[in-house]
Amino acid sequence: xxxxxxxxxxxxxxxxxxxxxxxxxxxxxxxxxxxxxxxxxxxxxxxxxxxxxxxxxxxxxxxxxxxxxx
Amino acid sequence: xxxxxxxxxxxxxxxxxxxxxxxxxxxxxxxxxxxxxxxxxxxxxxxxxxxxxxxxxxxxxxxxxxxxxxxxxxxxxxxxxxxxxxxxxxxxxxxxxxxxxxxxxxxxxxxxxxxxxxxxxxxxxxxxxxxxxxxxxxxxxxxxxxxxxxxxxxxxxxxxxxxxxxxxxxxxxxxxxxxxxxxxxxxxxxxxxxxxxxxxxxxxxxxxxxxxxxxxxxxxxxxxxxxxxxxxxxxxx
Numbered sequence: 001x002x003x004x005x006x007x008x009x010x011x012x013x014x015x016x017x018x019x020x021x022x023x024x025x026x027x028x029x030x031x032x033x034x035x036x037x038x039x040x041x042x043x044x045x046x047x048x049x050x051x052x053x054x055x056x057x058x059x060x061x062x063x064x065x066x067x068x069x070x
Numbered sequence: 071x072x073x074x075x076x077x078x079x080x081x082x083x084x085x086x087x088x089x090x091x092x093x094x095x096x097x098x099x100x101x102x103x104x105x106x107x108x109x110x111x112x113x114x115x116x117x118x119x120x121x122x123x124x125x126x127x128x129x130x131x132x133x134x135x136x137x138x139x140x141x142x143x144x145x146x147x148x149x150x151x152x153x154x155x156x157x158x159x160x161x162x163x164x165x166x167x168x169x170x171x172x173x174x175x176x177x178x179x180x181x182x183x184x185x186x187x188x189x190x191x192x193x194x195x196x197x198x199x200x201x202x203x204x205x206x207x208x209x210x211x212x213x214x215x216x217x218x219x220x221x222x223x224x225x226x227x228x229x230x231x232x233x234x235x236x237x238x239x240x241x242x243x244x245x246x247x248x249x250x251x252x253x254x255x256x257x258x259x260x261x262x263x264x265x266x267x268x269x270x271x272x273x274x275x276x277x278x279x280x281x282x283x284x285x286x287x288x289x290x291x292x293x294x295x296x297x298x299x300x301x302x303x304x305x306x307x
Binding site: 035 | 301302305306307
């Protein structure tokens with residue numbers, strides 16, 4: 001998929017654990033893991049807003065478009 | 071899962087209705103028909119064997135429910151003299167005996183007991199065989215849906231294939247049955263040629279059965295769309 005999720009990069013920059021972020025964003029660690037590994041089909045604006053707030057970043061910092069090499 | 075109990079209760083009701091219809095149909099329809107067919111088959115079989123052993127091999131075959139067109143009305147006398155009753159023959163069930171070539175195998179004669187053709191025999195058996203398979207597949211689907219709800223798992227994808235298989239078997243059984251009946255009617259027309267009875271040899275289809283099959287195909291598509299939507303919803307974070 002051409003959409004890359006860089007939450008792990010931002011989490012590393014902010015030195016934040018997955019469990020901590022999940023708790024602050026109020027989603028389960030399992031769902032945050034699905035998002036982090038790029039298995040999610042969609043992301044709600046409310047979730048995106050909460051992640052950006054907690055990681056103090058822009059949506060573009062955690063979601064990136066990289067065209068498929070074909 | 072919300073409404074889990076209600077879903078399970080409804081599925082239980084469907085399961086009970088399914089088995090009630092199955093048992094009712096078995097006792098009131100299949101058992102009498104099977105018993106009658108068995109005794110008729112045994113009678114025909116014994117006659118074939120007797121003729122074969124007397125070295126006068128004769129084929130004996132049945133042509134049942136042959137639709138008759140334009141037969142003359144029949145006046146029926148009843149106990150009430152003031153009442154006039156007129157009937158009309160619409161179907162005939164025939165039992166035909168014919169000499170066969172010496173040396174004809176008994177197996178071939180036996181498998182030609184319906185419509186004088188092993189093909190008709192195979193079509194009728196094939197059509198009848200579809201129903202137990204459909205019942206078995208239906209049982210698997212209901213059981214799988216019940217398990218999925220009880221264990222809060224997503225509905226299994228193979229249910230779609232089971233539903234599609236039921237739909238195709240429903241359509242196939244109808245086509246096999248009607249082709250068999252059409253061949254029986256064609257044979258009856260040949261047997262009754264030159265008599266006062268005209269056999270209707272048009273190819274009929276039971277459209278309600280075909281529509282049911284198509285509806286099941288539609289239900290399978292709805293099922294898979296619903297499942298995919300559910301999965302997508304689950305993966306929306």
